[in-house]
Amino acid sequence: DAGVTQSPTHLIKTRGQQVTLRCSPISGHKSVSWYQQVLGQGPQFIFQYYEKEERGRGNFPDRFSARQFPNYSSELNVNALLLGDSALYLCASSFQNTIYFGEGSWLTVV
Amino acid sequence: GEDVEQSLFLSVREGDSSVINCTYTDSSSTYLYWYKQEPGAGLQLLTYIFSNMDMKQDQRLTVLLNKKDKHLSLRIADTQTGDSAIYFCAETLSGGYQKVTFGTGTKLQVIP
Numbered sequence: 001d002a003g004v005t006q007s008p009t010h011l012i013k014t015r016g017q018q019v020t021l022r023c024s025p026i027s028g029h030k031s032v033s034w035y036q037q038v039l040g041q042g043p044q045f046i047f048q049y050y051e052k053e054e055r056g057r058g059n060f061p062d063r064f065s066a067r068q069f070p071n072y073s074s075e076l077n078v079n080a081l082l083l084g085d086s087a088l089y090l091c092a093s094s095f096q097n098t099i100y101f102g103e104g105s106w107l108t109v110v
Numbered sequence: 111g112e113d114v115e116q117s118l119f120l121s122v123r124e125g126d127s128s129v130i131n132c133t134y135t136d137s138s139s140t141y142l143y144w145y146k147q148e149p150g151a152g153l154q155l156l157t158y159i160f161s162n163m164d165m166k167q168d169q170r171l172t173v174l175l176n177k178k179d180k181h182l183s184l185r186i187a188d189t190q191t192g193d194s195a196i197y198f199c200a201e202t203l204s205g206g207y208q209k210v211t212f213g214t215g216t217k218l219q220v221i222p
Binding site: 004006031033035041042043044045048050055056058088090092094097098099100101102103104 | 114140141143145151152153154155158160198200202206207208209210211212213214215
């Protein structure tokens with residue numbers, strides 16, 4: 001069975017640009033969450049979506065946005081990129097209290 | 111508020127047991143998780159425990175929860191070099207949406 005899949009795996013962007021990251025949850029999972037993991041730290045919660053609706057948002061600026069599609073896949077968008085946005089972005093898919101993470105998208109902002 | 115703390119580093123010899131410790135502050139924790147992260151990779155769910163349980167065992171892994179002291183531990187029996195990684199303790203809280211709060215991670219080094 002496929003796990004949580006994310007794309008792209010690596011990308012490099014310039015300050016001020018915009019980026020879109022994609023996530024496909026495990027089949028049957030309706031909840032998708034996004035996390036940011038800066039080097040040397042634990043992941044930080046950005047968003048949770050369930051049944052296409054935003055259920056929760058972490059302490060991130062409005063430059064961060066997301067959406068969930070009818071097939072439960074999700075996109076994370078970050079506008080006006082800053083150097084500090086360089087991180088591993090992780091998508092999590094959950095069913096009840098079992099939470100699985102993908103391999104992440106490595107974003108480097110130069 | 112939510113706070114999950116772990117020691118930063120643990121070194122053990124191959125074949126020994128490893129014990130990774132974690133403390134959390136919020137008494138409304140519902141589920142507590144252990145994740146493993148290898149270099150350059152995502153998070154692998156190892157195990158999780160409901161907050162009204164004391165212990166959970168899964169093959170080489172044993173999770174112990176002391177709810178009174180808000181202390182969680184992960185014991186890895188017969189530690190192998192492939193167990194070398196960063197281990198994250200994490201919690202979710204009751205009510206509202208599902209948000210996982212992670213500790214800073216414990217780097218486990220297994221010496222052959």
